[in-house]
Amino acid sequence: MALLQTLLLRLVTTAVTLFGVAVIVFFVIRVVPGNPIAMMLPPGATQADIDQLTALYGLDKSIPQQFLIWGLGVLHGDFGTSITLRQPVLALVLGRLPATLELSVMALVMAVLVGGAAALTGTRLRATKVEGGIDIANGMALSVPDFLWGLVLILVFGVLVPVFQISGRVTPSLQLPFVTNFYLVESIVRLRFDLTKDLLSHMFLPAVALAIPLAAIIGQLLKQSLKETMHLDYVTLARTQGYSEARVIWREALPNAILPTLTLVGVQFTFLIGGTVIIERLFSYEGLGNMAIDAVINRDLPLIQGIVILFAVIFTGVNLVVDLTYAALNPRLRHG
Amino acid sequence: MADGRSQVRRRAGVRLWLSAIWLLLLILLAIFAPHIAPKDPLEQDLFSGRLPPFWVHGADKSFLLGTDSLGRDVLSRIIFGTRIALAVAFISGTLTCIIGAGLGLLAGFYRGWVDVLVSRFIDIWMAFPPVLFSILLIAVIGPGLFSIILAIVVIDWTRFARVIRAEAMSQGAMDYVASARVAGRGKFGTMLREILPNVLPIIVVLLTLEMGIAVIVEAILSFVNLSISTDDPTWGGMISEGRTSIHQAWWVLVFPLITLFLTVLSFSQLGEGLKDRFDPVLR
Numbered sequence: 001m002a003l004l005q006t007l008l009l010r011l012v013t014t015a016v017t018l019f020g021v022a023v024i025v026f027f028v029i030r031v032v033p034g035n036p037i038a039m040m041l042p043p044g045a046t047q048a049d050i051d052q053l054t055a056l057y058g059l060d061k062s063i064p065q066q067f068l069i070w071g072l073g074v075l076h077g078d079f080g081t082s083i084t085l086r087q088p089v090l091a092l093v094l095g096r097l098p099a100t101l102e103l104s105v106m107a108l109v110m111a112v113l114v115g116g117a118a119a120l121t122g123t124r125l126r127a128t129k130v131e132g133g134i135d136i137a138n139g140m141a142l143s144v145p146d147f148l149w150g151l152v153l154i155l156v157f158g159v160l161v162p163v164f165q166i167s168g169r170v171t172p173s174l175q176l177p178f179v180t181n182f183y184l185v186e187s188i189v190r191l192r193f194d195l196t197k198d199l200l201s202h203m204f205l206p207a208v209a210l211a212i213p214l215a216a217i218i219g220q221l222l223k224q225s226l227k228e229t230m231h232l233d234y235v236t237l238a239r240t241q242g243y244s245e246a247r248v249i250w251r252e253a254l255p256n257a258i259l260p261t262l263t264l265v266g267v268q269f270t271f272l273i274g275g276t277v278i279i280e281r282l283f284s285y286e287g288l289g290n291m292a293i294d295a296v297i298n299r300d301l302p303l304i305q306g307i308v309i310l311f312a313v314i315f316t317g318v319n320l321v322v323d324l325t326y327a328a329l330n331p332r333l334r335h336g
Numbered sequence: 337m338a339d340g341r342s343q344v345r346r347r348a349g350v351r352l353w354l355s356a357i358w359l360l361l362l363i364l365l366a367i368f369a370p371h372i373a374p375k376d377p378l379e380q381d382l383f384s385g386r387l388p389p390f391w392v393h394g395a396d397k398s399f400l401l402g403t404d405s406l407g408r409d410v411l412s413r414i415i416f417g418t419r420i421a422l423a424v425a426f427i428s429g430t431l432t433c434i435i436g437a438g439l440g441l442l443a444g445f446y447r448g449w450v451d452v453l454v455s456r457f458i459d460i461w462m463a464f465p466p467v468l469f470s471i472l473l474i475a476v477i478g479p480g481l482f483s484i485i486l487a488i489v490v491i492d493w494t495r496f497a498r499v500i501r502a503e504a505m506s507q508g509a510m511d512y513v514a515s516a517r518v519a520g521r522g523k524f525g526t527m528l529r530e531i532l533p534n535v536l537p538i539i540v541v542l543l544t545l546e547m548g549i550a551v552i553v554e555a556i557l558s559f560v561n562l563s564i565s566t567d568d569p570t571w572g573g574m575i576s577e578g579r580t581s582i583h584q585a586w587w588v589l590v591f592p593l594i595t596l597f598l599t600v601l602s603f604s605q606l607g608e609g610l611k612d613r614f615d616p617v618l619r
Contacts, residue, residue: 013459020460031476143604144597145552147559151575151593159582274465278556282579292468293560296475304472312463319462 006327014316021312022074022305026067029301057083057302070305079309080302084295089306093288097310098181099169100280100287103203104273106184107210111272112265114211115218122219123226123249134219141216146275150209150282157205165202167284174198206283210275214268221264225257232256259329266322270315352609355602362599366418373412374400377569381407386585402587404577410588413569414595420481420570421599424554425547428488432550433543435489436496441535443497444504445527454497461494470553474562484557488550495549496542503535537614541607548603555596571596 054060057080058069073080079089122134141149158166170176170183174195178186184203187195229235230253238252239245277289284290288307295303365372375398385407388395395402401411443454473487507513508531516530517523558572559579571592578589 016456017459017463020456021463024460025472028472028476139605139608140601143548143601143608145549145600147552147556148593148597148600151579151589152597154579154582155586155590155593159586270462274467277465277467277471278559281560289465289468293471296468296471297560299475308464308468308472311465311468315463315465 003324003327007324010320010323014320017316018309018312022071022309023067025305025308026070027063029304030063030066057081059301070302074309079306082295082300082303084298084300085303089302092291092303093306093310095181096286096288096291099183099285100273100276100289102182102184103207103280103285103287104210104269104276106203107207107272108214108265108269110207110211111214111218115215116222118215118219119222119226120249120254122223123230123253124246126227134223138216138220141212142220144213146209146213146272147278147282149212150206150279153205153209154282164205166205167202169199169202169286170195171198171202202283202285206276206279206285209279209282210272214265214272217268218261218265222257222261225260226253229253229257259326262329263322263326266318266325270318273311273314273318349609351605352613355606355609358598358602359606362418362422365415366422369415369419373409373415374398375409375412377408377412377416378567379408383407386581386588388585389587389591401591402585404574404588405581405585410574410591413574414571414592416569417571417574417592417595420568421551421554421596423481424484424488425550425603428485428492428550429543429547431485431489432492432546433496433539436493437500437535437539437542439493440497440500441504441527441531444501445508445531446523447505451501454501458494458498461491464491466491467556470557471560471562474557479557479562484554487557488553492546492549495546496539499538499542500535503538504531507531507534537610541611541614544603544607544610548600548607551596551599551603 051060058066061069070080077090079093081087082089082092085092118134118138122131125131154166157164165171176183176195177190177192180186184196184199187193187199226249230249235248235252238248243251276287277292279285280287280289281293288310292304292307292311294300295307381403384396384399384403385405387399387403387407389402389410390397390400392402399409399411401409401414403409404413439454443451469491470487473490474483477483477486504527513526513530516526521529554570555572555575558570559576561573561576574592575589575596578585578587578592582589
């Protein structure tokens with residue numbers, strides 16, 4: 001019952017947040033000086049041409065009127081038409097979304113694996129030089145944001161030792177048999193591992209850049225929780241029963257220590273997705289973020305709106321899932 | 337156990353000092369840039385474009401760290417770049433801190449409708465990807481130093497507000513606050529005289545971290561060509577140019593990148609070091 005109440009309350013606040021995002025974006029970008037329509041037409045266009053096109057995109061109406069028309073459209077799944085690319089915004093945005101999702105999920109998996117391994121190793125070898133080394137590496141990784149790691153990776157693995165691709169999502173000359181935009185997933189399903197290899201070689205560095213700060217956070221927090229759990233009575237009891245230290249950490253301490261980390265990973269995952277905007281730009285990766293920056297530079301109002309709203313939906317969605325998972329996993333909240 | 341603690345503190349102390357020295361060095365570079373820089377950072381010389389740094393074959397020794405594609409001196413541009421980087425760090429950091437911490441204090445201590453409003457705005461802000469938000473704002477208000485500072489303040493105030501709000505809430509529930517109120521101090525006075533001094537250490541730590549973030553934001557905006565004009569020397573602008581000519585002239589990217597890396601690392605280590613100093617558990 002309490003769970004249902006939490007769910008309803010969270011759904012309402014999420015809706016309010018999304019509405020707020022929509023209002024802010026819509027009004028902010030309409031303060032932009034300069035007419036996007038004028039930029040679309042060739043230099044010799046007459047005033048009548050400009051007026052006609054302005055009316056076509058609805059930009060001649062007042063801003064609240066525009067918001068109303070746009071808002072009603074959105075509720076029907078119509079996000080308008082991109083001014084520069086002249087295609088429906090929804091199709092454009094959904095076309096790019098899989099690229100960004102594949103990159104983010106790959107980075108998340110890397111961060112969880114590396115951060116988890118660091119925490120477990122650090123706990124197993126606590127109070128040794130290894131733990132000290134892990135702490136220093138964590139501190140470094142946390143201090144520097146993904147953008148700078150991306151540049152360092154480009155230099156080291158793109159130029160100094162060119163083992164990975166530093167630009168794009170896939171080698172342009174390849175023939176792609178894909179019907180969806182989830183290239184990586186589809187290449188595996190179709191057993192085209194030559195393409196999988198090419199895709200991974202492009203995705204690896206941007207994913208690592210995104211994963212480094214998150215891996216450090218996971219490593220730090222999980223190690224702290226594990227070390228606290230190791231002092232509890234039931235862990236000592238398991239140890240007296242003769243289980244090995246590694247097994248005690250893995251089977252007894254980990255399930256209890258993982259909850260705070262899980263919550264944090266959820267919140268941090270939204271930061272990671274936010275980071276894709278600049279990382280995709282840095283690696284010329286054809287995802288949503290790269291498209292967003294182009295849209296801003298070209299003053300493509302409908303496209304900017306669509307992308308920002310989609311990001312906001314993803315962010316609030318992830319947060320919602322995290323909160324509900326936490327509520328479902330935490331017995332105190334479940335029965336409270 | 338006591339031994340381990342003093343070891344942690346000593347290590348933290350070294351990092352604190354190294355970071356402080358590097359940042360002090362940058363401040364001196366920024367102030368005395370015209371006297372220190374060997375060349376004019378804007379002077380172009382198309383005949384000496386893309387000269388390598390001094391130890392590489394084919395270098396012109398008067399351009400210590402080489403030149404970019406327009407023949408501008410990399411070292412001098414880095415030195416002049418500290419001015420914009422530090423100006424952005426200090427001004428936007430301080431403004432963000434004042435506004436964010438102020439709103440956080442009000443929301444956390446007064447609660448009620450102020451809290452509802454501030455919390456709602458924090459929620460909405462958290463649903464925006466910050467980089468996209470800043471690029472959007474700069475596109476709207478136009479490039480320039482003022483715009484960057486404004487964008488950072490508008491976007492990052494929530495970093496302070498979130499933490500300070502929570503702190504003010506837990507401090508506000510403590511006995512000493514109640515006694516101050518009983519002793520006849522007004523609500524606003526209590527907030528300034530009792531709560532603020534107690535959350536000040538956290539504010540200082542957040543401020544230091546924010547300065548590092550501001551340097552990065554400026555670099556990111558320069559990278560997408562939305563910061564200052566492309567002529568003015570900024571680290572981000574140099575990195576952006578270096579990224580495109582990475583295979584022909586690596587030094588255009590490497591040297592500003594090292595500078596930016598060390599600066600961001602220093603701000604963050606300084607913040608972490610201060611956090612340890614203020615942390616009663618370690619003390």
